[in-house]
Amino acid sequence: MQELNRLTRKGAKENLKINYIQWKPAWKEEIRYCAEGFGMICIVAYFFYRSVVAVIVLMPGIWFYRRERIKQARMKRKIVLEQQFKETLLAVQTNLQSGHSIENAFIESGKYVIEVYGKDCDMVRELLWIKKGISNGISMEHMLLDLGKRCPESALEDFANIYSIACRSGGGWTQVIVKIVSSISQRMELKQEIESMIHGKKLESRIMCIVPFFILFYMDITSKGYFDILYHNPAGVVIMTVCLGVYLFAFILAEKITEI
Numbered sequence: 001m002q003e004l005n006r007l008t009r010k011g012a013k014e015n016l017k018i019n020y021i022q023w024k025p026a027w028k029e030e031i032r033y034c035a036e037g038f039g040m041i042c043i044v045a046y047f048f049y050r051s052v053v054a055v056i057v058l059m060p061g062i063w064f065y066r067r068e069r070i071k072q073a074r075m076k077r078k079i080v081l082e083q084q085f086k087e088t089l090l091a092v093q094t095n096l097q098s099g100h101s102i103e104n105a106f107i108e109s110g111k112y113v114i115e116v117y118g119k120d121c122d123m124v125r126e127l128l129w130i131k132k133g134i135s136n137g138i139s140m141e142h143m144l145l146d147l148g149k150r151c152p153e154s155a156l157e158d159f160a161n162i163y164s165i166a167c168r169s170g171g172g173w174t175q176v177i178v179k180i181v182s183s184i185s186q187r188m189e190l191k192q193e194i195e196s197m198i199h200g201k202k203l204e205s206r207i208m209c210i211v212p213f214f215i216l217f218y219m220d221i222t223s224k225g226y227f228d229i230l231y232h233n234p235a236g237v238v239i240m241t242v243c244l245g246v247y248l249f250a251f252i253l254a255e256k257i258t259e260i
Contacts, residue, residue, distance in 0.1 A: 017129055018122065020081070020151040023074055030066070037065035047216050048240045050231040077122065079191075082155045084123035086184045088113055089159070093177045102173045103140050107131045141167050155184045198258050205254040212247065 025033070041061050045054035091109035092102075100108060110127040117123065126147060133143045141164050148160030159180055166176050219226055230236040 018125065018150065020074065020078060023077065025070060025073055029073070033066045033069045034062055036069070037062035040065060043213065044244065047213055048244050049237065078151060078154055081122045081151065082184070082188065084113060084117055084121055085156055085159075086181060086188065087116060088123055088127070089177055089181045089184070093174060093181065096174045096177060103134055105173075106140070107134070155180075155187070158183075202258045205258060209247075209251050209254065 024030075041055055041058045044061075045051060045058055048054070088106075088109050091112040092105045095105035095108045096102065106127065107130070110124060110131070113121065113123050113127065130140070130143045130147075134140060144156075144160040144163050148154075148157035151157060162176065162180060166173070216227070230240055
């Protein structure tokens with residue numbers, strides 16, 4: 001409890017509110033994403049054009065790569081937050097059975113979340129934000145609906161909507177929490193089953209996307225000059241650009257097919 005109170009005092013000086021839709025990584029991750037994107041641009045420019053000019057022309061691709069990496073990071077953060085939220089609801093359920101009100105049950109669950117996930121996890125930050133709002137006279141319903149808006153299409157938004165309805169109808173919170181935890185658990189288990197089913201296909205598609213570069217590299221080493229006719233001339237540039245377009249289309253299609 002002392003740790004939670006200390007974090008609350010610290011959080012009072014910070015902005016605990018996170019918009020998970022518009023979240024952006026720290027500058028170190030930004031640099032890493034841009035470096036990865038630049039490396040990929042250099043590889044593509046070498047194998048398809050063998051030209052420094054191509055590196056410059058393809059530079060906008062770094063922005064697209066960065067955008068996709070941020071999208072993946074947001075999705076991963078959302079999945080982790082849902083898992084933390086499920087554990088939070090289990091703690092809330094226990095607190096309700098101990099006689100706490102729904103507001104205190106959420107606040108007290110912060111101790112359990114800190115023990116399991118550490119004090120720097122997103123769920124602890126959200127619980128501190130809820131505690132701060134309640135202490136300032138903001139209703140629990142408003143705080144949860146705000147959280148749901150900041151993390152749409154998730155278990156958090158579903159719970160916020162159910163909580164809002166339950167507040168108007170009244171009723172036993174313990175039963176509501178039990179049903180929600182069961183629903184969230186089933187949905188997360190279903191996602192994990194689907195992920196396991198398509199994991200092999202994802203790995204296979206990514207290997208297939210890398211194989212052409214290994215073939216080109218092998219041919220370049222074993223048969224010097226074999227592909228020279230495709231570089232530094234208009235016809236070669238057109239052919240390689242078409243090949244690059246087909247490759248990118250196949251890569252994007254594979255990612256979309258295996259996306260949950």
